[in-house]
């Protein structure tokens with residue numbers, strides 16, 4: 001650097017900082033991903049690496065996720081956001097080529113160990129996908145599907161014959177879940193209609209209601225509004241903020257304004273599968289530490 005010989009102390013300090021950024025990016029990154037908050041983490045992830053075959057998709061991710069708040073995962077396409085999200089309820093187990101190494105603790109319990117009950121884990125850590133994917137069944141059946149599968153609700157002929165009919169509880173559950181997902185008022189008079197007849201935004205709120213019906217503690221959302229128009233998107237955003245009063249929400253989004261609007265903390269992943277910065281959302285968007293994060297959020301790349 002030609003001006004390193006300047007004697008002006010301010011310039012010297014600025015130059016020193018630039019040099020430090022250039023030389024020990026890795027060390028600084030360690031600092032930039034430390035995010036401190038009050039209370040116990042809902043998830044504690046340490047040295048998480050994921051490969052698809054030989055493709056190393058996530059590198060040494062360590063982060064704690066606080067409960068009852070919205071954590072946004074942002075970053076350019078292919079940087080590993082969805083891969084990370086799927087690690088939180090072991091959905092990557094379903095991808096044959098995927099290999100996961102490292103630790104993910106959910107409420108202090110390691111989920112990557114033999115003996116983890118995956119059905120129970122996924123009941124506690126529910127998820128909503130990018131495109132609304134209601135079952136081609138009635139609105140009511142969409143909601144009660146999970147609780148029936150888990151044996152929490154019995155309905156139908158056999159249940160009636162054996163005196164274990166939970167139809168009343170099913171009604172309550174359907175109403176509660178649809179209200180929580182801000183959909184009840186729009187569908188209460190047509191619960192028997194096929195869910196595929198709802199609008200895209202309604203279908204996505206139905207999928208959120210379906211996820212809530214199994215009484216999860218966490219809801220993972222992968223681009224939940226990317227297929228929706230602005231009005232439907234705004235409803236989903238409001239809903240996410242409301243849900244965080246009672247649930248831990250982790251949401252992947254490409255939409256930085258959305259992350260800024262709805263999340264409490266934001267983790268920025270960058271190309272190659274690295275977590276580069278993790279902090280309060282205001283800090284990330286107003287004053288990020290990393291130049292690469294600043295370039296990304298100001299649209300210089302990605």
Ligand SMILES: Nc1ncnc2c1ncn2[C@@H]1O[C@H](COP(=O)(O)OP(=O)(O)OP(=O)(O)O)[C@@H](O)[C@H]1O
Nearest residue numbers: 052057075076077078079080081082083084095097
């Ligand atoms: N099922 C899979 N099989 C093989 N490789 C995969 C699979 N899923 C993801 N990958 C690869 O892992 C890397 C990370 O992908 P991932 O989908 O997690 O990124 P992302 O940040 O969520 O991307 P996008 O924003 O485009 O959805 C990419 O190189 C991708 O090609």
